[in-house]
Structures are given as C-alpha cells and as structure tokens.
Amino acid sequence: MKKIDTLIVHADLFTMRGEGVGYVEDGCVAVDRGRIIEVGTTAELAGEYDPIELIHAENKMVLPGFIDAHIHTSMSMLRGVAQDTKDWMLKGVQPIRYYLKQDYCPEASYINVLEALASGTTTFGEYAPIDHLNLMEVFLDKLGVRSNLAAVVYGWNTLKKSYGVDELFELDDNYTRDVLRKNIDLFYKWKKPDSRTNVMLGVHAPDTVSKEMLLVCHEAAVKHDMRIHMHVAQGDRETVQMLKRYGKRSIPFLDEIGYLDSRLMAVHLTDATEEETRLVASRGASMVLCSGSIGICDGIMPPAAVFQDAGGKVALGSDQSAGNNCNQMINEMKLTAMYNKIKYGDPSVMPAWKTLRMATIEGAQAIGLDKSIGSIEKGKCADIIFIDLVTPTMMPVIKKPFRNHVPNLVYSARGSEICRVMVNGRTLYRDGVFTTVDYKYLLNEFKEKSEQFFEETPWDFDILKESTGWLMQQKEQL
Ligand SMILES: [Zn+2]
Secondary structure, rough: OEEEEEEEEEEEEEEEOOOOOOOOEEEEEEEOOOOEEEEEHHHHHHEEEEEEEEEEEEEEEEEEEEEEEEOOOOOOOOOOOOOOOHHHHHHEEEEEEOOOOOOOOHHHHHHHHHHHHHHHHHEEEEOOOOHHHHHHHHHHHOOOOEEEEEEEEEOOOOOOOOOOOOOOOOHHHHHHHHHHHHHHHHHHHHHHOOOOOEEEHHHHOOOOOOOOHHHHHHHHHHOOOOOOEEOOOOOHHHHHHHHHHHHOOOOHHHOOOOOOOOOOEEHHHHOOOOHHHHHHOOOOEEEEEOOHHHHHHHHOOHHHHHHHHHOEEEEEEOOOOOOOOOOOOOHHHHHHHHHHHHHHOOOOOOOOHHHHHHHOOHHHHOOOOOOOOOOOOOEEOOOOEEEEEOOOOOOOOOOOOOHHHHHHHHOOOOOOEEEEEEEEEEEEEEEEOOOOOOHHHHHHHHHHHHOOOOOHOOOOOOHHHHHHHHHHHHHHHO
C-alpha cells in the first residue's frame, strides 16, 4: 500500500469535472504533498493507500473550494454605512472613506477573509491599493489560502472628499506609474513553481487611468506576460466620464486601444450593452460577476448570461462588504441564480448547478488558474471543502433517482454547513476553528478599533446631507 498524507473516503463527491457537476457516489480522494493524486470510488481506492490522515466523509458533500475572483477588503470598516444610497461610490462611500486610513484597522479586512474562508472560499482575488495589498499578501499567505492579487493601478485623486456626478476625475500619471511598477515587482516576488500566490495587473478602470497610462500598462502586461484584472463598464458613472473625456463608451474605447483579448478579466460590465458584452466575450476575455454588490449598489443584474451565451467564461466575486455587506460565495451563487430568473422572467434561466460551476471550475477558467484549481482531479491542488449534510438547510438528502444536493446548497445553505476547508491538502478551518490564526484576537481588535474609528470620525451632516441619502434618512428618523 502506498503511503500518502490524506485519504478522503465515503464522500458525496462533486468533482466538477466534465460538463456538469462530476458526481461520484461513495467517492474517494487521495491527497499527497498538497496535490490530488487519485479520484475514484471508495471501493476502488481505499485498499491502495496507507494515509497518515483518514477522513471519513459519510454524510458530507465534498467539493472543490470556492473561488472569489474579485474582493476588495480595504473598505471592510465601512460595512453597512452607505446602503440604499444612490451614487453609492461617489456620494455614499467616498465622504466616509476619506477619513479611513488604509492601515488603521487591518483586522477589519482579516475578519472579512475569515468570514469567506469559513463559508468555503479558498481562492481570494484581492484587489487593493498597494499599501493595503502588502498587508494582505502577508496575511493571506500566513493563513494558508490561495490568492490572486492585483494592485489598484489608477490615477484618480481619491483624496478628494467628494466629486460631482459629472465632474471629470483629476488623473495623476506619476502615481499610476509608481503603482504599476510596484504591481510588477509583486508579480516577480511570487512567481515561482507551486506558489499559492498569483499576481495579475490591476489596471483599475478605463475612466480612472489616463489613455497614455492605459497604453503603458497594456505594454507592461504583454512584456511581462501578466493577465489584466480591470473594472470595465462598471456603471453609468464610468460611462459619463468616458463620453465626456473621449466621446466614446468604455468598450468601443478599449477595443480601439487593444485591450479586448484573452489577457483581460473584465469585472462587472454593469453598463455594457448586449452587443458590447458579446464583443468582449468573442475576443476571448473573461468576466467577473458580482451579483450581490451590483444588485445592492446599482439595482442592476449585469449581462453574465449574455456573456456565457457568447462563449465567455464567468467567475463570481463578492466585491466588498461596504457594498455587498458580506463576502460569502453561497450568497453570490444564490443571488446570481435568482437575479437572472427575475431579469428574464423565467425560472429555468441560470440553474443552481451553473452558478456552482461559476464558483468553481468556470471561475478557475475565468481567472486563468484552471490547470491547478477549480475541480477535484488528479494532479490539481487539494483545495477541498466539506459540507455537512445532516443540517436543517441541507435535508432531506436525496441520492436516487435524482439528487438535490446542489439546489439545497445554492438556495438554502447559509455557509455554516461548511465543516472543513482545506487548501493544498492542509486543513485551515474545521468545525468553527481556524487552525492558522487567532480568530478571537483579530475579532476583538476589529471591535475595539471600529468603535474608536466611528467615535472619532467627524460626522459632518452638512456634507453628508448632500452625500448620503441613507444617513440623512436615519437622522431624520431620530
Ligand atoms: Zn471592484
């Protein structure tokens, strides 16, 4: 018998191989040195291996870990401060973000990550200002998860307390150049075989970087063979900027300057027309869909179904807790399925299994890491999650003549059913306990620092009266 690190037996195994969910009844997974070395049934494989750790997975749904392709943890302190607000970014968040120093409370961001990990996220597409990213790369690495980092490479002046809705952003090319260099340095720092940390080039958006610097960034991406993580057509605010500055909408503009290709991962496409969406997909770019965030902040369901229909791959992202209010991929799957059904007035649109693929294998394809993650297959990294089926939200469990695991996971589960999360074969979370960080300490730091921040923040209601409908509404209700 071959000695290995871990053998998982008797699982309700959803490998996500092939075109569907790749179900294996009474499934077995052999893991050694962080990799999956064999997948099959327990009857086929159990006698072949002598594991150090034998995991009995009876009554457990076993899946590849979820991929959160787009998450900003830098505004974690602002969860719930600007909900139900029009012009969420410029008028809701910006006047308060103005007072938030990036390094004031890293614990707020760490807790966001732990919230996500405990609900099954194993890959984090962290997209942050470079100073914050430098904190997060260390934390994510220490925690033991997989990350797909990008620095926010932009030129717009975020130090201004508020912008008018149609006021052109001031763009600073020197700042853009400086962050671009740091993003490339970070790419080479982590570029090594079997690295858990991958780095993309985070060109922020077509309206927040000058045309000259957009071209410089693209040239750098080609030279260093980096993929581009970029907000594209992220709302009418961006379209206003683009029309005013260039007389063109974002996607025709990006097409003209050579951005639409397989190097591009386009986030949101909120304001893209159907024709523009098909153009981006047909050029081989991928898309990230943030249903919760765009639904709450803009009241819109982006055109992910059109993108997929045109042959494009779509990943899911939780965006940021200041907009979405949570970082939880089960929530994203559920909202993606539901919003599409409502948008098209058809309950057969966007079935649960399809959203599960977007959170796993299709997400891995969209972020360009499908050779190593996204499914439970021989040779891939052992990023594996376990879901307790003996819970009110997952029962009854039907295995024959059909299965109900996936609809129950997507529409009913809340995240607390996740009982074990493994990255590279190492268990990072089990039955409510994080194995690599001191959760209670971090939570307490977050509590104390957030109380201090909100006590010290000068709540200038004369400014907020114009800026944040929600806060004024609350004040008027006092
Ligand atoms: Zn974003």
